[in-house]
Amino acid sequence: MFKPIPVAIGLRYLRAKRRNGFISFISLASILGIALGVTALITTLAVMSGFQREIRDRMLQMAAHATVSGYGEPLQDWPRAVREALTDRRVAGAAPYIETEALLRGARNQPAIVRGVVPAEERKVSVLGEKVVAGSLDSLRPGEFNIVLGKELALWLGVGVGDSVIVTTDFQATPMGAVPQLKRFTVSGIFEAGYNEFDKGLAVVHLADAQRLLRMRDGVTGVRLRLHDMDQAFEVARDLALRLQGPFRVSDWTTENANMFRALKMEKTVMAILLSLLIAMGAFNLVSSQVMLVTDKQADIAILRTLGLTPRAVMQVFMVQGSLIGVIGTVLGVAGGITLTLNLQHILSAIEAVFGVTLLPSDVYYITGLPTELKADDVLAIALVALGMAFAATLYPAWRAARTAPAEALRYE
Numbered sequence: 001m002f003k004p005i006p007v008a009i010g011l012r013y014l015r016a017k018r019r020n021g022f023i024s025f026i027s028l029a030s031i032l033g034i035a036l037g038v039t040a041l042i043t044t045l046a047v048m049s050g051f052q053r054e055i056r057d058r059m060l061q062m063a064a065h066a067t068v069s070g071y072g073e074p075l076q077d078w079p080r081a082v083r084e085a086l087t088d089r090r091v092a093g094a095a096p097y098i099e100t101e102a103l104l105r106g107a108r109n110q111p112a113i114v115r116g117v118v119p120a121e122e123r124k125v126s127v128l129g130e131k132v133v134a135g136s137l138d139s140l141r142p143g144e145f146n147i148v149l150g151k152e153l154a155l156w157l158g159v160g161v162g163d164s165v166i167v168t169t170d171f172q173a174t175p176m177g178a179v180p181q182l183k184r185f186t187v188s189g190i191f192e193a194g195y196n197e198f199d200k201g202l203a204v205v206h207l208a209d210a211q212r213l214l215r216m217r218d219g220v221t222g223v224r225l226r227l228h229d230m231d232q233a234f235e236v237a238r239d240l241a242l243r244l245q246g247p248f249r250v251s252d253w254t255t256e257n258a259n260m261f262r263a264l265k266m267e268k269t270v271m272a273i274l275l276s277l278l279i280a281m282g283a284f285n286l287v288s289s290q291v292m293l294v295t296d297k298q299a300d301i302a303i304l305r306t307l308g309l310t311p312r313a314v315m316q317v318f319m320v321q322g323s324l325i326g327v328i329g330t331v332l333g334v335a336g337g338i339t340l341t342l343n344l345q346h347i348l349s350a351i352e353a354v355f356g357v358t359l360l361p362s363d364v365y366y367i368t369g370l371p372t373e374l375k376a377d378d379v380l381a382i383a384l385v386a387l388g389m390a391f392a393a394t395l396y397p398a399w400r401a402a403r404t405a406p407a408e409a410l411r412y413e
Contacts, residue, residue, distance in 0.1 A: 326390020
């Protein structure tokens, strides 16, 4: 009795048993359609967010959060740069590095990035030492010209621990003309990062060996930084470059991998748009059920109009009734999506056990489970989209109900 009249009538229409059972069926189909669409969208975006997080974490295990490198020439006073970096409380570790492109030759040829590091210092900025599956990172000692290869790179070159590879870098000007710089390295370790860009495209040598190979004397390419908060990477690297007072190139993990993260974001956006069509299908069912309800309630509408209910109030009655269907479907979909996401790994394991299949082979996807990351922002956005579609679906049927002429509707009653 305390509700506004349009709200009270709309709620009564929602609870009442309808004379036409097909209308009730269409309304139920609308609720289920919206709920299933919301559930599918929440679960899919959670899985895609989980894969993005997995890719980012595996990448950042091997890559630096930020780098400060020499601009057009080697960085000579790198010990000072490391000391300056470690005075910043935001920096968890700093280490020098040399990086160049090279052609590696074993049984086959393969281009790769050759990175020179100091093993003891490298552990402060990456987990490379923990990813070595054969040999040891400590086998990289100055003057011995040992090399540690990614697993896929070693397989492609056809080499293992103890074998030799030829590393070819830039051409060097000599009295005989330009000749390539060649050096034989001994494979002393193989690592598996679980990220194809490193496993197939990275080779690691000692910093001193890289300096001799590239004739850099005591210089290095730059300094790699690991931070407590990786979101501050660019600011920390910029501050370090300003303190060093020289021409430096500053980069962070977001700029170095911008194309990949942009592609992942675009993929997630496109998938969200496509799966939103499921919610739209539920909304179209809602339009159908509301139009049929308006047709079924022509006499009731006419009587309410003769009793003084305005066209605007009639419109509100059916907007309330249709919007409540959308709210119910959205609530059920959000609850179902969250529940399904939280239990997705158990469901996947049960399917694999029942059918005897492996849906995510670890040798293909580098993972042993299905990563998920449920984000409150995604859930809220999906819920708002579903509610918006449901509300929009009520406008046309409600407008038709408001245009009902009482005399025409009651002529044959």
